[in-house]
Amino acid sequence: MKWDFIDEYEAWAFKISLGLVLVFFVAVIGIAVLKGIDVPTCVTDFKPFDKGELVQIGPREYQLKLLARMWSFQPNEVVIPVGSKVTIYTTSLDVQHGFEIEGKAVNLMTIPGAVNKAEIVFNRPGEYRFVCNEFCGIGHQSMYGVIKVLPEAEYEKWKQEHGM
Amino acid sequence: MKIEKYLRNITFWHMMIGILSLATGVTFGLFQVLARAGIYKYGSFTYGTKIYYQGLTLHGVLNAIVFTTFFIVGFLYIVTEVSLKRKLNRGLVHLSFWTMVVGTLLAAWAILTNKATVLYTFYPPLQAHPAFYIGATLLIVGSWIAILNTVITHLKWRNENPGKLTPPPMVAVHATYAVWFLATIGVAVEVLFFLIPWSLGLVKSINPELARTLFWWFGHPLVYFWLLPAYLSWYFLLPRIAGGKLYSEPMARVVFLMFILFSLPVGTHHQFSDPGISSTWKAVQAFLTFMVAVPSLLTAFNLAASLEYAGRVRGGNGLFGWIKKLPWGDYRFAGMIGPMIVFIFGGISGIVNASYNVNQVVHNTSWIPGHFHLTVGTASAMTFLTLSYILMEKLFGKRPWSKKLATWHAYLWVVGVLIFSWGMMQLGRAGIPRRTHLGLSPYMNLEEKILMGISAVGGVLMFTSFLIYFINFLATVFKKPDVANVEEVDLEFTDAYHRENENLPRYLDNFTIWIAIAVFLLIVTYGPIFYDVFRSTYAVPNAFSPFNPLNLIK
Numbered sequence: 001m002k003w004d005f006i007d008e009y010e011a012w013a014f015k016i017s018l019g020l021v022l023v024f025f026v027a028v029i030g031i032a033v034l035k036g037i038d039v040p041t042c043v044t045d046f047k048p049f050d051k052g053e054l055v056q057i058g059p060r061e062y063q064l065k066l067l068a069r070m071w072s073f074q075p076n077e078v079v080i081p082v083g084s085k086v087t088i089y090t091t092s093l094d095v096q097h098g099f100e101i102e103g104k105a106v107n108l109m110t111i112p113g114a115v116n117k118a119e120i121v122f123n124r125p126g127e128y129r130f131v132c133n134e135f136c137g138i139g140h141q142s143m144y145g146v147i148k149v150l151p152e153a154e155y156e157k158w159k160q161e162h163g164m
Numbered sequence: 165m166k167i168e169k170y171l172r173n174i175t176f177w178h179m180m181i182g183i184l185s186l187a188t189g190v191t192f193g194l195f196q197v198l199a200r201a202g203i204y205k206y207g208s209f210t211y212g213t214k215i216y217y218q219g220l221t222l223h224g225v226l227n228a229i230v231f232t233t234f235f236i237v238g239f240l241y242i243v244t245e246v247s248l249k250r251k252l253n254r255g256l257v258h259l260s261f262w263t264m265v266v267g268t269l270l271a272a273w274a275i276l277t278n279k280a281t282v283l284y285t286f287y288p289p290l291q292a293h294p295a296f297y298i299g300a301t302l303l304i305v306g307s308w309i310a311i312l313n314t315v316i317t318h319l320k321w322r323n324e325n326p327g328k329l330t331p332p333p334m335v336a337v338h339a340t341y342a343v344w345f346l347a348t349i350g351v352a353v354e355v356l357f358f359l360i361p362w363s364l365g366l367v368k369s370i371n372p373e374l375a376r377t378l379f380w381w382f383g384h385p386l387v388y389f390w391l392l393p394a395y396l397s398w399y400f401l402l403p404r405i406a407g408g409k410l411y412s413e414p415m416a417r418v419v420f421l422m423f424i425l426f427s428l429p430v431g432t433h434h435q436f437s438d439p440g441i442s443s444t445w446k447a448v449q450a451f452l453t454f455m456v457a458v459p460s461l462l463t464a465f466n467l468a469a470s471l472e473y474a475g476r477v478r479g480g481n482g483l484f485g486w487i488k489k490l491p492w493g494d495y496r497f498a499g500m501i502g503p504m505i506v507f508i509f510g511g512i513s514g515i516v517n518a519s520y521n522v523n524q525v526v527h528n529t530s531w532i533p534g535h536f537h538l539t540v541g542t543a544s545a546m547t548f549l550t551l552s553y554i555l556m557e558k559l560f561g562k563r564p565w566s567k568k569l570a571t572w573h574a575y576l577w578v579v580g581v582l583i584f585s586w587g588m589m590q591l592g593r594a595g596i597p598r599r600t601h602l603g604l605s606p607y608m609n610l611e612e613k614i615l616m617g618i619s620a621v622g623g624v625l626m627f628t629s630f631l632i633y634f635i636n637f638l639a640t641v642f643k644k645p646d647v648a649n650v651e652e653v654d655l656e657f658t659d660a661y662h663r664e665n666e667n668l669p670r671y672l673d674n675f676t677i678w679i680a681i682a683v684f685l686l687i688v689t690y691g692p693i694f695y696d697v698f699r700s701t702y703a704v705p706n707a708f709s710p711f712n713p714l715n716l717i718k
């Protein structure tokens with residue numbers, strides 16, 4: 001394309017800008033594909049549910065059905081052993097909520113009439129706070145919970161204490 | 165250009181309604197930072213939370229919708245008449261104004277009586293009083309009438325001036341309005357077909373994900389509606405104020421046309437965390453979002469070159485010597501360069517938001533208000549306040565009551581907002597949510613409380629700066645004119661260093677082509693998104709008041 005209405009420097013500014021954003025975009029998508037850190041996608045094989053629970057589906061593999069409602073999460077305390085892979089499904093019974101785990105790339109809108117999904121592995125023991133990050137009424141600021149990731153031995157102890 | 169008295173007065177009222185709204189809005193902004201830092205609790209718990217979120221609704225609606233829309237419509241009237249040297253239709257100007265006023269009053273009544281504490285995004289199934297939705301619709305319809313008026317005037321100008329190129333500021337006006345019109349179609353569909361019937365009780369169910377998707381069809385281009393009039397002033401007023409010329413006029417035209425193309429098919433970057441939309445289509449809109457960064461990067465180049473030219477004309481030399489020579493003490497310069505510098509950080513944090521999976525870290529955290537107080541809250545809002553001084557002078561012959569205060573208000577704001585946003589962004593990175601009365605949150609740790617305190621310091625400085633502006637502006641309004649009987653209005657648009665109009669391809673002056681491509685991009689990218697939403701999400705028989713967890717629909 002001949003752009004004789006634009007001088008040399010402007011043409012360079014144009015090429016550099018375009019190059020810059022393309023590099024950024026390729027880097028971001030590259031990481032998403034190579035490292036598997038992706039954003040949630042369209043879920044068609046899981047219908048909205050009305051009970052939240054943690055289900056073990058294999059060794060170190062869990063399914064967390066997380067239900068949001070005004071103004072609490074069900075369950076609001078999740079205990080798992082370190083190294084667990086958790087598939088989170090989330091929906092809401094009433095209004096829109098959000099679900100975000102501190103320090104993890106899990107940030108899901110929790111929408112009535114829709115199911116959102118994320119997969120995450122907890123490789124380090126610790127307490128991971130999760131909070132509601134969408135305004136959902138006057139109790140919004142106190143809507144939170146915690147995922148406790150315990151070292152193997154402690155987890156076994158916890159299981160016995162809770163009769164599981 | 166002789167501007168009739170009626171238009172000068174009505175522009176004044178557009179401006180004034182905007183500024184009074186902003187004054188109310190930022191007052192709640194002050195409460196918000198204090199409440200979040202736990203310094204001020206508004207009395208009892210129930211009262212406190214009610215008013216926090218009611219105040220936040222006011223803050224969002226008044227600052228981001230009412231102030232901006234009134235101000236922009238009024239300002240663009242003057243730009244249109246001055247740059248085309250042609251009169252707008254007087255009847256339509258009045259019709260538009262009163263429609264917007266009635267709409268605003270309806271919505272304001274609903275919010276003030278706490279019947280619409282749903283924030284400015286009004287996501288269902290939180291339900292507001294029908295007056296809120298109807299008011300918002302009227303505000304938008306009023307702005308459509310202003311667009312119609314502008315387009316008619318431009319078409320008449322074309323007939324009278326065959327073969328002439330549209331004056332560059334007018335290209336910016338068209339870009340602003342094209343983006344706004346196509347954007348508001350999304351929210352109009354959401355409100356008219358879904359929210360109003362549902363809030364009136366005519367239909368019982370609502371699909372919240374569909375509503376979100378329609379809202380963000382509007383919600384992102386909305387930010388370009390705020391930004392483009394600021395760009396208009398930076399491109400076509402600032403270089404001359406600085407004592408130079410716009411470096412490249414053809415590039416300015418290209419930039420505004422690129423905004424028509426890429427401002428619209430990008431709303432899904434606000435929905436990276438949403439269910440019901442496949443990640444492929446999220447990635448496509450992420451790509452287009454990166455594309456819309458290009459015209460902003462070009463703007464940085466063009467404006468920096470223009471300012472360098474001005475600095476050199478003023479006798480600056482060396483690689484950076486020209487910077488010192490710029491008129492930093494001129495309130496008009498300070499009031500535009502300040503927002504421009506802040507916008508650099510706004511733009512960078514915006515690229516972070518747009519970065520697809522990186523967005524997972526910041527979505528709906530305090531990072532986001534940290535980001536957009538640098539963009540709309542400063543780049544747009546502070547530029548508009550500077551324009552309010554300029555318009556008072558050009559339309560009524562009243563120079564600022566105190567030019568010193570006008571200069572200092574600009575710099576104080578820059579300092580305040582940088583502190584505020586830094587604190588908010590760090591909080592966001594720690595995972596602290598936005599839209600939250602954090603002063604009452606049980607989950608804040610000490611470090612987070614300190615960060616909140618830091619951002620409160622910034623917020624107090626911003627509020628102080630606004631107060632200085634507000635007093636100065638009112639004093640300007642009530643003072644005697646410095647120049648009596650203004651009729652001729654010249655906004656003093658800048659000259660260009662590069663013009664080359666002979667070589668300018670004609671398609672760069674044909675807005676229909678660019679709007680058509682924009683519509684095409686909208687259809688191609690939103691088609692599959694709506695398909696996804698329809699196949700994976702459902703309408704629910706829900707309606708809730710924010711104060712009560714019981715469904716209003718039995």
Ligand code: HEM
Pocket residue numbers: 190191193194196197200220221223224227228231283284285533537540541542545597598599600601623624626627630
């Ligand atoms: C004194 C100046 C200001 C202060 C102290 C301030 C403070 C704040 C704070 C703390 C929040 C976040 C509240 C939360 O998420 O819980 C907020 C949100 C917001 N602010 Fe400001 N602000 C100011 C000026 C402005 C201006 C000038 C604009 C735009 C023209 C603006 C637009 C917004 C918008 C759109 C929101 C989002 C509301 C929502 O999330 O629903 N603010 N402001």
Ligand SMILES: [Cu+2]
Pocket residue numbers: 097098132133134135136137139140141143
């Ligand atoms: Cu919430």
Ligand SMILES: [Cu+2]
Pocket residue numbers: 383384387431433434
């Ligand atoms: Cu956006």
